[in-house]
Amino acid sequence: MSTQSNSGISRRTFLKAAGGVTLASTVGLPKPTRAQETGRLATLIDLSLCDGCPERDTPACIVACRAKNIETVPEPVDPIPKLLPRGKIEDWSKKKDVTDRLTPYTYLYIQKADVEYNGKQKTLHIPRRCMHCDNPACATICPFTANHKDTTGAVVINKNLCFGGAKCRTVCPWDIPQRQSGIGIYLHILPTLAGNGVMFKCDLCLDLIVEGRNPVCVDACPRQALLIGPREDIYAEARRRTESMNGFIYGDTENGGTSTLYVSPVPFDLINAAIDTGPGKPHFNPVVRSMAKTDAMGTAVLLAPIAGLVAGVAAAAGSLKKSSKEEGPHE
Amino acid sequence: MSDRILYDKGLVKRHSTIVLIEHWAIAISGLLLVLTGIFQLPIAQRYYITEVPGLTWSGDFIFSLNIHYAASVVFIAACLFHVFYHALLGHKAMLPKKGDIRQSIQVIKSFLGKAEEPPFHKYLPEQRLAYAGMVMIIAGLIISGLVKTYKNIFAPDLSLGILLWATWVHNLLFILFVLAFFAHMAAIVIKPNRPMVRSIFTGNIRLDYARHRHPLWIAELEPPPALPEQTQPETPSREPAGEEEPLQDVSLPEPPDTEEEPAEPAPESEEEHPEPPVKNIGEPDTNHKP
Incomplete structure (x- = not known):
């Protein structure tokens, strides 16, 4: 079953990645993709297309993401063990509906930026999630290899192995992984003395992309503002779009390069100044790869x-x- | 091998300067690796270690990783140096010998006062076994650490299976390494072993102690008896190879009559180890004062 549906869906993946006609004409027809043949992928987020789904209560990508992932987070134990000698319990289980920042139940949310650029007022809507860095410190520095970069480029946390120490969040330049205390393997070891739950973040729907399918956010977007495809194609497409809109790109060099390219008609420093940033609310600052200091x-x-x-x-x-x-x- | 008896000083040269440098390079870098390895867990902040003066960096994973790396350079280079240097020179004193397990049980019994110590070579049988164990632990730590380092720099998407192995081998061997370190420290707390401790600082141990406890080694170092007519016919054998058999028979032969007992002959293969009463001598033997 999978072979047939895979090739069909991967074709759609490709066409979306190709941004419709442009790439298809230069690269030719897609080849069927199977899981083991999936190469490195990248995603493109076109801020000139995303409008934040004004007709919906919650943008379609967020709804799709939560529908797929929210049930995978186990219910925390009650009460959640206190931490010794110190440490903060992070419990989002009573606030699952929060969608204006990243949480263990919301791996994708939309930032809004009102920006004036070239004398024009613009409102941008910006889907934010894990950037899936090329050399992600969050994964390489995990003491248990609970966080790993897949060959597709997806950076994935194994919730069965994660102790919730949040080291990944500490080294993430964008504060992406979010902790739910009171769940996970640490409960079975020394819950008051070591560990503090499980970290959650976008996994680029790894289970789907290895089958040649799209992440649910990509499929859900009514404006095709989110694309996924072979890395080189997406990088090329991002450059092409940037040039054609005389715009800007974010994610190609940040933190040593990522698998997520934002394309915007407005400079990212202006966007950064206009968005809410802080815990669970990533910025758009330039980022140097911190691990480079150890190379x-x-x-x-x-x-x-x-x-x-x-x-x-x-x-x-x-x-x-x-x-x-x-x-x-x-x- | 630089081992030799320094008669004028009443000492035996047990470790060369190179060995001392190897040991301390591995020891100091190894302890630094343990410390910075612990700091790779997110505990420094939680356990107030970041507030200890001098350890404020402990919560900075990038900085502590760099220290971990720097210590690894010394540790790995020293370990590889050790292996190749001694292998090429044919140094085998630390390698386990047949019968070491049985002998070391007897040695442990002797520490508890329940048996006599067998005569020793340069190293105790448990030292040779501990060495083999430590070699395996360290080899595993180095190999898994190299895989993790390679992944950090060049291959973050290395196979998950390999990485899980490397990570968990590294973590579990870390625990064994720490336990082995404590065992190493415990060994020098045991009174009969204490006279050996000085050698890891100065390279030398006392000759009188060595004669009593390491006669098989001294036999190798002493020249053949210069006064043939005076000594007993049983000439010292140079190669005390099979010491596993005589074990049972070391039970107190007659103590040699003089303090001279030149190079307790270590019979090649047959029983009678005419050992001095090798009790647990922790203290200098006054008879042998230099």
């Missing part, structure tokens, strides 16, 4: 075995030479 020393670590080997062999050779010299005259 040099990490590379030295990878070379250390060779250094030790060479030094050991050299020292042994020196020692043998010395002892043979000392013994030389006797023999």
Whole structure:
């Protein structure tokens, strides 16, 4: 069953990614995609198209995302264990309806920005979720590998392995992962002393994209403001759109590059100044990859075995030479 | 091998300078790795460690990772140096020998006063076993750590299966490493072992102690008896290889009559280890004062 539906849906994926006609004409017809053939993907969020679904109570992408994900969050235990010696319990289970920021139940929300640019007043609606960075510190630094970057580019938290220490949120430049206390594996170990729940965030609907299908937000968008497709194609499409609207791009270099490209007719510093930012409300600042500061020393670590080997062999050779010299005259 | 008897000082050279440098490079970087490894868990803030003067950086994952890396460079290079240097020079004193498990049980019994110690080589049988265990722990830590480092820099989307293995091997071996460290410390608290401690600082141990407790090693270091007619016919054997058999028989032979007992002959293969009464000598033997 999957093969047939996969190829059909992946075709739609491609056509959406291609932004309709433009890319299709340059790249040609799509090939059927199977799970194991899914390469690196990227998404494009076109702020010139998103209008925040004014005709709906809640934008379609948010509704679709929550419909897919909200039930996957287990109910926390009651009471949620207190944390020793200190720590803040984060319980969103009574506030599942919050959709004006990221929460463990809302992986995608829409920021609104009223901006004046080139003498024109504009209102932008901006879907915000995990950027799915190319080298995500949240995943690489997770002490339990509960957070991992998939080969598709999706950065995914395994809620069965996550202790909710929120290290991923600490190192995320956009404060994306959100914690629900009182659930998860930590409850079975030392709940008052270690761990504090499970972290949640967008997983790019990994279960769907490995089958060649679209994330539900992409499919739900009535204006095709969200696209997904092969990374190179999406990057090319983002550049093309940016040029044609004389606009701006965000996400291609931020944090060392991401799988999420925002295309906007308005500069992102203006947008950033016009949106609410703070916990669960990501900014649009320029971001340097914080882990880059560790790359040099990490590379030295990878070379250390060779250094030790060479030094050991050299020292042994020196020692043998010395002892043979000392013994030389006797023999 | 730089092991030799320094008769004028009443000492035996047990570790070369290179060995001391290896040991302390691994020890200090290893402890730093344990500390910064712990700080990779999000506990520094929660447990007020960030408020300890000098440890305010403990909550900064990026900074502590850099220290972890820096310590790894020293640790890994020192470990690899150790392996290749000693392998190429054919140093085998630390490698486990046949019978070590049985012997070390007897040694532990002797610590409890329930048996006599067998005669030792340069190292105790449990030292050789501990060494083998530590080699395995450290090898696993290094390999898994290298995989994790490679992933951090070059391959964040490395196979999840490999990464889960690397991560959990690293985490579990970390626990074993810490336990092994405590065992290492506990070993030097045991009184009979204390005379060995100085050698990891100075390279030397007392000759009188070594004669009593490490006769098989001293036998290798001492020149063949210079006075053939005076010594007993049983000449010291240079290669005390099979020490596992004599175990049962070390029960108190007659103590040698003089303090001279040159190089307790370590019979090649047969029973009679004419050992001095190797009790747990923690204190200097006054007979052998240099």
